[in-house]
Amino acid sequence: MPRPPRYDQSVLLDAAVELAAAAGPAAVTMAAVAKQTGTPNGSMYHRFPQRAVLLAELWLRTVGHFQEGYLAVLDSDPEPRRAALAVARHVVAWSRAHPREAAVLLHGPDAFDRADWPEEYAVRADRGNRRVLAAVSGLAEQLGATAPADAERVALALIDIPLALVRRHLRGVGRLPAHAEDLAERCAADLLATGR
Template sequence: MARPPRFDMNQLLDAAVRRAAALGPAGVTMSAVAKEVGAPSGSVYHRFAGRTALLAEVWLRTVESFQEGYFEILEADVDARRAGPAAARHVVAWSRAHPEEAALLLYGAEGFGRSNWSEEHLHRADCGNQRVRTALASVAVALGAEGPQATECVALALVDLPLALVRRHLRAGTPLPAFAEDLAEESAAALLGAFPAGSASTR
């Protein structure tokens, strides 16, 4: 009977995350990841067709992990005025709980070679991005405001501001302050408060 593989995909991707957080995408090579886990290079090539596929997978796994919790929060409460600020809080809370993954995301998909990704990887990325856009537009509609300006306001509250808070501290190498989640949540609530009161109910 064949022996199970000693090094699975998640072990290799975890190693890639560590290297990306410490050294940037340039530090994520097939040989470096293999060395990180004490595996022969063949183990990495067995799991990934090449470095481009490795970079795509480490980026997508990280983004999809974040998005899973983000969507759960947005969909858990039919009141957009509660769900929106809670989602903004999640951005900071997730980043605090996953500092290496959050540092990795600072480089953006292009930093991980998106222009060379396979169609399958591009499709996964595009589906995730579209789901975010749809969710933000849904929140705007639930708040009783439609159109580009309303969607931009929601994106600012639920994505841009909490990410800016996280990014500033990650780039400075300083820890997130204890009140960061509260600040993100309260800022989002204040921005969403610009929409007419009583307009948010169900989605």
């Protein structure tokens, strides 16, 4: 039976998240992650053959965790308006529960050198984004938002406004106020009511 790896990839990615959250994507280097975890450089390069792979894995793991939760909430209620309001709250609640990961996502994939990722990582990122956009589009249809402007309004309510709320607080004072989920829900409700 083979030995389990001594330097687990999840431990290395946890350290990369901490570095990125504290000092931005530029702080995530092979040497910095190795130093933070006490990992030999050779083991780092065994796990991540180049920095672009480390950054891609960091982004994909983080955005994947967010997207899975987002999709689960979106599918959790058969009534589309309640599902929409729940998912607007979820963006804020997830960010509150995972502030370092939220800080990573607020930078966006381009800050993690997406243009340099090997193709397989870009394909995985695109696949995840398509799943979320398809789910939001499907919910928009259930809400009767079939015109392009109406679909845009739903995306604004369920993606852009909750993220803007998170961004303003996490990039400012570093924490979300107690009323943030309620505010995200209220904004979503107002936008969804506009099209009726």
